[in-house]
Amino acid sequence: MSIFHKSPGWLDWHPWPEKPRLALPPGAVDAHCHVFGPAAEFPFAVERKYTPCDASKQQLFALRDHLGFSRNVIVQATCHGADNRAMVDACKASAGKARGVATVRRNVSDRELKELHLAGVRGVRFNFVKRLVDVTPQDELQEIAERIAELGWHVVVYFEAEDLPDLWHFFTRLPTPVVVDHMGRPDVSKPAHGPEFGLFLQLMQEHDNVWCKVSCPERLSLTGPQALHGERQAYQDVVPFARRVVEAFPTRVLWGTDWPHPNLKDHMPDDGLLVDFISQIAPTQALQQLLLVDNPIRLYWPEDA
Numbered sequence: 001m002s003i004f005h006k007s008p009g010w011l012d013w014h015p016w017p018e019k020p021r022l023a024l025p026p027g028a029v030d031a032h033c034h035v036f037g038p039a040a041e042f043p044f045a046v047e048r049k050y051t052p053c054d055a056s057k058q059q060l061f062a063l064r065d066h067l068g069f070s071r072n073v074i075v076q077a078t079c080h081g082a083d084n085r086a087m088v089d090a091c092k093a094s095a096g097k098a099r100g101v102a103t104v105r106r107n108v109s110d111r112e113l114k115e116l117h118l119a120g121v122r123g124v125r126f127n128f129v130k131r132l133v134d135v136t137p138q139d140e141l142q143e144i145a146e147r148i149a150e151l152g153w154h155v156v157v158y159f160e161a162e163d164l165p166d167l168w169h170f171f172t173r174l175p176t177p178v179v180v181d182h183m184g185r186p187d188v189s190k191p192a193h194g195p196e197f198g199l200f201l202q203l204m205q206e207h208d209n210v211w212c213k214v215s216c217p218e219r220l221s222l223t224g225p226q227a228l229h230g231e232r233q234a235y236q237d238v239v240p241f242a243r244r245v246v247e248a249f250p251t252r253v254l255w256g257t258d259w260p261h262p263n264l265k266d267h268m269p270d271d272g273l274l275v276d277f278i279s280q281i282a283p284t285q286a287l288q289q290l291l292l293v294d295n296p297i298r299l300y301w302p303e304d305a
């Protein structure tokens with residue numbers, strides 16, 4: 001029995017996702033997903049801001065196979081703080097089919113970084129979303145970025161759109177590729193051609209080391225329709241945002257399920273229908289090949305590129 005109690009209102013991942021209609025290209029990568037625990041083996045961090053259900057590596061790999069993906073990028077979830085054991089364990093168990101993105105503090109040793117690298121870690125995540133983490137000083141993050149640059153890793157950043165102006169200076173000085181989670185969380189009630197999203201596009205335009213995950217329509221959408229009950233035209237209000245990024249920067253976009261979807265409040269999407277969302281934002285086979293195969297392989301398995 002787990003000693004942890006899920007946060008009130010917690011939504012568990014969808015138990016019976018449909019098969020996507022979209023035929024994923026061979027070698028497709030789910031480039032943003034997580035494992036949670038299992039807590040009995042890998043306890044959640046004391047400093048966590050939420051307590052999730054368990055979501056094990058076996059369950060993640062079963063979803064990968066069911067949806068038709070070949071590989072995963074497992075991103076350290078904030079509920080595990082800087083204890084990367086669950087993510088590392090999943091990477092090691094994947095037989096080379098998973099890479100990882102870790103969370104580390106400034107006191108991480110060179111030896112620990114090397115061990116993470118051997119396990120398959122290729123990036124660190126800096127999180128600026130206040131409901132998820134306590135603030136880490138930027139000089140600490142800068143120091144970490146300089147150390148991991150030497151390993152050929154990159155930095156994944158998660159932030160709210162309204163914080164981009166304040167973070168601009170920091171992001172544009174990072175010495176590595178910078179991968180933005182969930183499109184920088186645009187407010188999709190504002191126009192995709194408006195100034196707020198324009199600032200994000202400008203970041204990508206002016207800095208060719210910035211990449212974007214065109215993920216999490218289920219998190220960003222205000223009007224749906226939700227990817228449930230056979231709906232294959234889901235999250236219409238997010239489409240113009242994601243499509244703009246995919247069409248403007250086809251070689252610097254990634255896509256991931258975000259399974260097991262932490263902190264969703266109103267619904268839990270069917271992951272099969274979520275995969276079908278890809279056809280709306282990357283409508284051609286050429287764009288899908290870049291988004292799902294060529295780009296993630298270049299970043300996470302460059303030896304296979």
Ligand SMILES: O=C(O)c1cc(C(=O)O)oc(=O)c1
Nearest residue numbers: 076077078079132258262263
């Ligand atoms: O928006 C979120 O709540 C969220 C949380 C986490 C995490 O806790 O790591 O990761 C995500 O990609 C998204």
